[in-house]
Amino acid sequence: MVILGIETSCDETSAAIIKDGVLLSNIVSSQIEEHVKFGGVVPEVASRLHAENITLVIRKALEEAKVTLDDLDAVAVTRGPGLVGALHVGIQAAKTICMLYNIPLIPVNHLIGHIYANEFVKPLEYPLLAVIVSGGHSELVLMKEELDFQVLGQTRDDAIGESYDKVARVLGLPYPGGVPIDQNAKEGEHIYKFPTPLHGENTYDLSYSGLKTNVINLVNTLQMKGEPYKMQDICRSFQDVAVGQVIERTLKAVNDFDIKNVVVCGGVSANSYLRSKMKEELDKLGVNLMIPPIWSCTDNAAMIAKAGEVLYKHKLFAPLTISPDPNWRVEDYKSF
Numbered sequence: 001m002v003i004l005g006i007e008t009s010c011d012e013t014s015a016a017i018i019k020d021g022v023l024l025s026n027i028v029s030s031q032i033e034e035h036v037k038f039g040g041v042v043p044e045v046a047s048r049l050h051a052e053n054i055t056l057v058i059r060k061a062l063e064e065a066k067v068t069l070d071d072l073d074a075v076a077v078t079r080g081p082g083l084v085g086a087l088h089v090g091i092q093a094a095k096t097i098c099m100l101y102n103i104p105l106i107p108v109n110h111l112i113g114h115i116y117a118n119e120f121v122k123p124l125e126y127p128l129l130a131v132i133v134s135g136g137h138s139e140l141v142l143m144k145e146e147l148d149f150q151v152l153g154q155t156r157d158d159a160i161g162e163s164y165d166k167v168a169r170v171l172g173l174p175y176p177g178g179v180p181i182d183q184n185a186k187e188g189e190h191i192y193k194f195p196t197p198l199h200g201e202n203t204y205d206l207s208y209s210g211l212k213t214n215v216i217n218l219v220n221t222l223q224m225k226g227e228p229y230k231m232q233d234i235c236r237s238f239q240d241v242a243v244g245q246v247i248e249r250t251l252k253a254v255n256d257f258d259i260k261n262v263v264v265c266g267g268v269s270a271n272s273y274l275r276s277k278m279k280e281e282l283d284k285l286g287v288n289l290m291i292p293p294i295w296s297c298t299d300n301a302a303m304i305a306k307a308g309e310v311l312y313k314h315k316l317f318a319p320l321t322i323s324p325d326p327n328w329r330v331e332d333y334k335s336f
């Protein structure tokens with residue numbers, strides 16, 4: 001079975017081909033260079049660039065996989081969550097191919113794509129706790145079996161990746177801020193004490209707005225007073241608390257639900273400190289940890305095609321009248 005995956009929810013235009021579980025191609029055209037001058041993603045610019053690039057990206061994915069549109073058995077496309085105009089471009093492309101070639105259209109929830117990116121390592125083992133940490137989302141999801149999602153907690157305000165991007169901006173680091181903060185934190189000391197949001201509270205929710213504001217206020221105060229500081233120390237102090245919160249919530253859920261398998265995913269799962277600290281803490285408890293390979297942590301169509309294979313088995317096909325849902329919840333993945 002050959003599936004074309006399409007992802008256009010934010011600032012990567014991506015297409016991938018998967019054949020019987022084997023990834024044949026995964027083309028990712030990043031728009032970051034265009035958005036970097038604005039310090040973040042500009043939705044109108046994102047839609048325009050997706051529209052300009054989508055045909056080329058799909059063509060490249062087919063060429064690299066050495067398949068043609070005639071060979072496709074289905075198209076899996078991100079329907080949400082994401083930027084509505086950006087999602088539209090991928091969905092229109094998917095609908096067009098499905099109509100012309102009379103093949104099923106599989107709408108994929110972007111976060112489910114992130115979770116199933118782990119199947120590029122090995123098949124998921126249930127029950128599991130999925131820890132989704134990305135630019136738009138921070139969620140803890142309990143999966144008792146395949147495609148069974150119970151959201152235990154989510155962000156009350158900003159997502160973790162968003163806080164990385166905002167903190168990077170105030171420190172004069174480029175967008176997106178995750179990688180530069182991750183790198184600079186390695187050369188810094190944890191000398192600034194920021195409170196851990198929701199520390200010790202009986203919740204699986206996360207919160208990043210207060211931490212982000214604390215860091216921004218600190219930098220502004222230091223600059224106003226003309227006090228010298230090492231940007232690396234601020235990166236380290238911020239990152240320890242940002243990642244510490246994810247670890248604290250994960251350990252609470254692991255303990256409360258007697259979890260044996262944890263899956264971390266989303267753009268922030270590329271973070272080196274999160275990867276090592278999570279492993280260290282879960283090893284102590286004898287809990288298995290899965291994290292996708294770095295290439296499939298951030299947005300890509302391979303993960304959408306992978307999730308598409310799972311949804312195909314359950315015949316979750318959509319009519320060609322579907323629209324994007326910018327706020328599509330994981331548990332509602334069957335409603336479109």
Ligand code: KG4
Pocket residue numbers: 010133134135136137160161162164165176177178179182266267268269270271272297298299
């Ligand atoms: O999953 P993703 O590509 O897009 C969304 O679905 O949001 O995640 C992008 C986010 C950005 O906020 C970026 O700063 C963050 O992932 N990110 C990282 C790292 N690499 C990417 N955050 C922390 N450390 C990293 N190494």
Ligand code: ZN
Pocket residue numbers: 110114134135266267298299
């Ligand atoms: Zn994502």
